[in-house]
Amino acid sequence: MFAPQFDAAGLIPCIVTDASTAEVLMLAHMNQEAVAKTLTTGEAWYYSRSRAKLWRKGETSGHTQRVVEMRVDCDQDTLLIRVEQVGAGACHTGRPTCFYRTVPLKQDDVRRVVLDFREEKVFDPVKVYGAKPGT
Amino acid sequence: MFAPQFDAAGLIPCIVTDASTAEVLMLAHMNQEAVAKTLTTGEAWYYSRSRAKLWRKGETSGHTQRVVEMRVDCDQDTLLIRVEQVGAGACHTGRPTCFYRTVPLKQDDVRRVVLDFREEKVFDPVKVYGAKPGT
Numbered sequence: 001m002f003a004p005q006f007d008a009a010g011l012i013p014c015i016v017t018d019a020s021t022a023e024v025l026m027l028a029h030m031n032q033e034a035v036a037k038t039l040t041t042g043e044a045w046y047y048s049r050s051r052a053k054l055w056r057k058g059e060t061s062g063h064t065q066r067v068v069e070m071r072v073d074c075d076q077d078t079l080l081i082r083v084e085q086v087g088a089g090a091c092h093t094g095r096p097t098c099f100y101r102t103v104p105l106k107q108d109d110v111r112r113v114v115l116d117f118r119e120e121k122v123f124d125p126v127k128v129y130g131a132k133p134g135t
Numbered sequence: 136m137f138a139p140q141f142d143a144a145g146l147i148p149c150i151v152t153d154a155s156t157a158e159v160l161m162l163a164h165m166n167q168e169a170v171a172k173t174l175t176t177g178e179a180w181y182y183s184r185s186r187a188k189l190w191r192k193g194e195t196s197g198h199t200q201r202v203v204e205m206r207v208d209c210d211q212d213t214l215l216i217r218v219e220q221v222g223a224g225a226c227h228t229g230r231p232t233c234f235y236r237t238v239p240l241k242q243d244d245v246r247r248v249v250l251d252f253r254e255e256k257v258f259d260p261v262k263v264y265g266a267k268p269g270t
Binding site: 001002013015017022023024026027039040042067069070071072073074075078079080091092093095098099100101102103105106107112113114115118 | 136137148150152157158159161162174175177202204205206207208209210213214215226227228230233234235236237238240241242247248249250253
């Protein structure tokens with residue numbers, strides 16, 4: 001049986017991948033209501049920890065996610081959804097994925113690692129969200 | 136600069152994918168020491184919440200993970216590593232991935248969802264770990 005293990009805050013992490021490219025787009029969190037809404041509607045719903053509210057992905061940007069498949073891990077404490085990303089990008093900074101920077105390996109001093117940008121912006125977050133340009 | 140955001144417990148979640156197939160293998164957690172050891176050695180080190188200790192992936196099973204790339208997300212509160220999985224499988228249950236079960240979509244009653252098994256075991260966890268067969 002499906003028995004998602006929510007943490008002390010009532011949340012479960014959810015890895016989101018692009019169903020066509022298999023690229024990891026983001027890590028989000030779901031509460032019980034977000035899991036139920038995602039399963040019943042087939043659209044991705046999350047719980048925003050920063051805004052403390054249930055959130056339909058794309059409700060502001062229009063960049064919704066249609067869920068192709070949901071998986072659960074061995075301990076049932078992590079979900080994975082494969083989605084069709086509607087619109088340009090999953091990341092609020094304007095990139096297709098939140099993981100647009102690499103961390104160089106084989107570092108002598110990990111406190112001084114400079115990140116390497118790998119993904120270009122595909123939309124302008126100021127135009128889409130009104131303010132607060134991303135990183 | 137690389138500035139991973141550890142949570143109140145000193146941990147950061149890390150999504151692990153197979154570098155050759157792009158399949159998501161597991162979600163693990165790293166503390167500061169695990170991040171440093173992973174970056175300096177190029178092998179995956181995690182922090183086990185259940186055993187409360189630093190853990191080199193594969194130290195018991197021999198199923199180590201060579202890190203091909205590390206990425207960090209927009210908020211720097213999630214890591215992603217692409218690995219070459221040495222040995223048969225990443226999951227302690229004997230499967231290649233921890234996400235071996237799907238959750239059927241478009242459910243009327245999400246409290247009564249029966250999971251669908253998609254991945255066969257590729258090793259016998261009783262032989263590899265001695266006891267405690269997985270799910």
